[in-house]
Amino acid sequence: MDPDLSSIQEARDTVVRAYEAWKAWSRVSQADVDRVCAAMAEAGYQASERVGRLAQEETGYGVAAHKKLKNEFGSRVVWQSIRDQKTVGVIRHDPDRRLYEIAWPMGVIAALVPSTNPTSTAFFKALIAVKARNAIIFSPHPSAKRCIYEAVQAMALAAENAGAPKGLINCLQQVSLPGTQELMSHKYTALILATGGTAMVKAAHSAGKPAYGVGPGNVPVYVDRSADIEKAARYIVASKAFDYSTICATEQSVIADRPVASRLAELMRAEGAYFTNPQETDALRRALFHPDGSMNTAVVGKSASYVAVYAGFHVPLETRVLVAPLLKVGRAEPLSHEKLTTVLGWYEVDGWEQGCETSIALIQAGGRGHTQIIHANDERVIMAFGLEKPVFRILVNSMGTLGAIGFTTGLMPSMTLGSGGVGGSITGDNITAYHLINIKRLAYETLSPPPEAFSAGEIPAGPAPEEIERVVQQVIHDLLESKTSY
Known part of the structure; x- marks a missing residue:
């Protein structure tokens, strides 16, 4: 089979599988979410040295010991920063305004991962996605696909062993540009989380889906x-x-x-x-x-x-x-x-x-x-x-x-740093789990009675019957004159 076609088919199959897993995961409790994420963070932390070494060997970039530290940050430190966030059900209540805010997951997230920080970015994105009750599919940089796959597998296995549905965390293995484009544009993909070079981020923003992309740093x-x-x-x-x-x-x-x-x-x-x-x-x-x-x-x-x-x-x-x-x-x-x-x-x-x-x-x-x-x-x-x-x-x-x-x-721990409108991004925040949920608002009436204009009151007078009859006859006459019929 043609490699590009094979990659496209893998993307389609993976999105469908992730969507089915997400439908189940979107209904779990906060306790379930936190138990699974804690297991993922620990698995990532324990794998930090191994996948950091793999990343350095595969890409030729950086220092293995430093990648280990970044992996520990992307797993345990990131988890500590989001552990107490509420991402299920009512997350805030303002009694004075009679307003409830309710968390609602995005769905299936397409995650693009760079070769410079491959495994730490994979750990980080998996954690914030699952914490927000989303499914996630990784499209790795071709020069780092093995180490990214290993990092994603560590997270996926830990999540499944802790009770998450199979298929919630995925990584494409047949990497190609057409396959990544299919992943980003698929009808079940809800959001794109892109970290990488300018070309990658531009492609994410051009896919027709909501996207968090980051610009270059200088x-x-x-x-x-x-x-x-x-x-x-x-x-x-x-x-x-x-x-x-x-x-x-x-x-x-x-x-x-x-x-x-x-x-x-x-x-x-x-x-x-x-x-x-x-x-x-x-x-x-x-x-x-x-x-x-x-x-x-x-x-x-x-x-x-x-x-x-x-x-x-x-x-x-x-x-x-x-x-x-x-x-x-x-x-x-x-x-x-x-x-x-x-x-x-x-x-x-x-x-x-x-x-x-x-x-x-x-x-x-x-x-x-x-x-x-x-x-x-x-x-x-x-x-x-x-x-x-x-x-x-x-x-x-x-x-x-x-x-x-x-x-x-004191900034939010993150491996995806928004550059705001001036940098071509939708936010200037350090991206975290909060950015991967929608918020529903349950709003009770606070002004009672409503403004007088909405009360029954006096009904304004309409046109007189003879005026209505005159307008109707004029319209009929004009239609006949122009030989226009219904």
Whole structure:
């Protein structure tokens, strides 16, 4: 059978099976939901090391130990964040307004999963979908289909053993673009949950179904003269090196306030940063991006030493990130865009106002709606960044990788970060179980009696009978004159 046709048929069969499972799951109690989800979270946590290693081996991206940590986050930490959420029956009651809010599941969810964070995203999406009483079908990235399948199977088996219907959690194995398109457009698919590159998200938004999609991140980090410079240097290097920069909220460019720039660079070197010279910077431009501006996937998620050798130069063995001093932003400077590898841009500015302008320029160049980081202790500067940046996560004195996903901040733990209307998404939230339910509202009358206009009162007088007769005769006359008949 033709591979594309086989993939399409698999998608159709899987959606029908998931829909039948969902019909049963949509009627279960909150206790049933929470028991199943707790079992899923524990299974994911226990499988974190195994599937993290599989992910690194299959994709060649990142660090196995770091993927293990992301898997633990996507299972246990995510579960802890949604464990007490009510997703069945009456979830809120406002006695003063006489209003009840009732949770209602979406149905079958199509989940697109990237190769950069494959298994942690699968754990996370399975948990939030099932917590909201939905079925879910995963369409894995072709280069990560084995590890994603293993992660999904761990969740599915745990769910079934805890009482969930078979077919509630699924993963396509015959992966193709036509198959994914069939999954997204099928009549039983209720919603699309897309995490990945721009092309994937655009396809999800074009499928004719409600979709949560996230845009690319091009996260600037501004380091103000009021900052704890030692902490900023430690956090920036560690965050950029984490899993070799495969999380979309990782720092992409440092904007250093000039009075502290030299000291910040010195401290970053002590943490393992290597600052490139003009020739090496130019080599990185050619290595990281194709002539048409697209990213070279050969260096995605690779170590600093690997990227340097690929670009044609060598760095000390202890190097963790490469830092390229830059002057321009936008089309004229490829390195000012998102770099899903261990390369940082470096800009120097005079004061927070210039830092603000450069941040906005970087965000407009490719990360609208996503994330901004600021290291500062001057609350006036911090609030200025919070009020003015066209992004929906402004992290203060935290690292991008773990802060934006809600591991080291108070943000909702999530592996899908909305970029809001400015970034082409329907929400700027960190997506969680709450986004996967509809809410019915049971509303009692609060105004009694109703406004006077709705009472019987005096009935307004209509046209006089003779006037009605005159209009009818005129219509008949006009019809006869024009030889029009019924």
